[in-house]
Amino acid sequence: MTTAIYPGSFDPVTRGHLDIIERASRVADRLIVSVLINSAKNPLFTVEERVQLLREETAYLPNVTVDSFDGLLVEHARKHGAHLIVRGLRAVTDFEYELQMSQTNRKIAPEVDTIFFTTSLEYAYLSSSTVKEVAGFGGDISAFVTPQVEKAVFAKIAAGRNKMR
Numbered sequence: 001m002t003t004a005i006y007p008g009s010f011d012p013v014t015r016g017h018l019d020i021i022e023r024a025s026r027v028a029d030r031l032i033v034s035v036l037i038n039s040a041k042n043p044l045f046t047v048e049e050r051v052q053l054l055r056e057e058t059a060y061l062p063n064v065t066v067d068s069f070d071g072l073l074v075e076h077a078r079k080h081g082a083h084l085i086v087r088g089l090r091a092v093t094d095f096e097y098e099l100q101m102s103q104t105n106r107k108i109a110p111e112v113d114t115i116f117f118t119t120s121l122e123y124a125y126l127s128s129s130t131v132k133e134v135a136g137f138g139g140d141i142s143a144f145v146t147p148q149v150e151k152a153v154f155a156k157i158a159a160g161r162n163k164m165r
């Protein structure tokens with residue numbers, strides 16, 4: 001049985017992420033989408049909220065589960081008996097960082113390989129940061145995220161503004 005891990009920040013999950021999840025779920029027997037618990041960043045959504053959104057969006061895929069992790073990704077992979085890490089490559093600008101990460105991970109855990117999915121062309125420009133920036137200025141993000149995520153993003157931004165008043 002092939003178990004793969006798709007790690008990331010997913011703040012929030014975009015249509016680009018969902019495209020990778022669906023395609024990777026056809027390659028692996030079991031796909032675990034893992035949200036990094038990263039206190040260094042200043043996220044819009046809590047880890048629990050991101051996990052919940054991902055669970056809702058992937059509920060139609062029976063071999064996909066969602067969890068969160070702290071610490072080294074390869075240790076998380078080992079814990080699940082996963083020998084594959086899934087990452088998306090949007091453009092050549094992603095490549096250096098992704099190559100460095102995959103080689104570091106293989107040095108620490110030689111049994112864990114990374115497979116890359118090239119992002120579908122319609123999502124090649126897309127990132128969670130762009131979604132947050134456009135939404136922050138009240139722009140239309142419906143092409144970037146699902147309706148549920150769109151609702152959650154605008155609710156979060158509104159809640160943040162109310163708190164600052």
Ligand code: PNS
Pocket residue numbers: 007008009010036071072073074100101104105
């Ligand atoms: O969505 P992101 O923020 O590009 O995902 C980055 C992620 C979570 C894959 C990466 O930061 C990660 O694996 N962090 C865990 C710490 C780790 O294992 N570091 C060693 C690899 S360089």
